[in-house]
Ligand SMILES: [Zn+2]
């Protein structure tokens with residue numbers, strides 16, 4: 001066996017063939033603390049790996065999202081944003097600075113009794129408003 005690589009391991013666990021390009025893309029997303037757009041991911045990775053095409057990056061993000069490895073956050077602002085799906089949490093997006101904050105959720109806090117009989121595949125909580133930094137009370 002090769003030395004343990006958590007990125008390769010994660011891909012295998014999700015039933016994804018760990019190709020070189022997929023490893024590069026997942027490794028990058030796993031190291032992010034923010035919520036990069038597909039375009040940001042593409043720009044950074046193409047600098048490091050010029051052989052990587054934009055189509056490959058976009059298709060890989062789609063595949064990772066389908067397999068539940070990463071989360072797509074539909075902000076309705078500009079582009080969709082991505083992050084590693086390591087723990088469920090909600091998001092607060094500031095309408096002034098566009099910063100996205102991670103919001104911890106209580107277990108099952110967005111699951112309602114109305115969902116009995118439905119199979120939940122993904123839950124997203126997106127709150128919009130003004131963050132404390134942009135709040136007029138802070139100035
Ligand atoms: Zn703000």
Ligand SMILES: [Zn+2]
Nearest residue numbers: 083089091102
């Ligand atoms: Zn997040």
